[in-house]
Amino acid sequence: MRRDSLLYMIRRKLQVVASYVFPDWFLSKVYSKVILGRGVDLNNPQTFNEKIQWLKIYKFPKNPLVIQCADKYRVKEYLDEKSLRDREVPLLGVWEKTEDIPWEALPNSFVLKCNHGCAYNIVVRNKKLVNRAEIYTQLEEWLEEDFGRYNVEPHYSQIKKHLILCEEFLGDKITDYKFFCFNGSPKFMYVSIDLIHDREAEIGFFNLDGSKMPMKRDDYKDLESIRLPPLYDRMLSDAKRLCEGFEFVRVDFFVLPRGYYFAEMTFTPGGGMIPFNPPEYDYKVGHLLEILK
Secondary structure (H helix, E strand, O other), X not given: OOOOOXXXXXXXXXXXXXXXXXXXXXXHHHHHHHHXXXXXXXXXXXXXXXXXXXXXXXXXXXXXXXXXXXXXXXXXXXXXXXXXXXXXXXXXXXXXXXXXXXXXXXXXXXXXXXXXXXXXXXXXXXXXXXXXXXHXXXXXXXXXXXXXXXXXXXXXXXXXXXXXXEEEOOOOOOEEEEEEEEOOEEEEEEEEXXXXXXXXXXXXXEEOOOOXXXXXOOOOEEOOOOOOOOOHHHHHXXXXXXXXXXXXXXXXXEEEOOEEEEEEEEXXXXXXXXXXXXXXHHHHXXXXXXXXX
């Protein structure tokens, strides 16, 4: 569903209203039923989706480090602690309000994003060809949103300071390596090519040795094979350092011909509502995750 569609905007408004009326556990069951065709067992979670739903309701919102690392600005402090600050995408600026952005001083190409949710990104390839007022209006709308209320991801609601970040534009030919890490150890990865263009993207699940997994997403063209990049072992080592101490986290990197950059840490991929294909992989992947009640 397009983010600028009327149906999408109505759905988001209804989700916010519902978040004030119904408890998180109830909305998780309802949303899972709508998206996956089945509810979730939060009393005895077995599948990956059920365990992520349990963690996002009962544990992640109480974990200060999860909240910090979900924040796309404060995660930089965590990279510092892990001696990985040099893996960051170069930061051009950070502001609380759009009127503070020094537009004329920015380079011709850059990326604007907000720190407190997902998909709050605007890629500016040529600032002479974009409508600055429209961009500022969009950023201001995002700054007012409580992302955690949309798909029951309350750890995002704990990010109180909403900011605008400006990062260097890395180019269009980017490959994303997303490591699924369970109890402090990467187990497999999700690789996407050309995700910045979304509809043309190819996406595939792979074992850590680069071999294909029999699991796919039906909403994108299946990526059938990959050639591991030259610095892959170093990137995997970085993922291991970053996921230490977390029951689950997905550690993401941008891979370019010249190297790689840290992208983000995601604790609730798909909001815990990933439509696994084949469906039994929801259970197989779930067995990799031990949640400590």
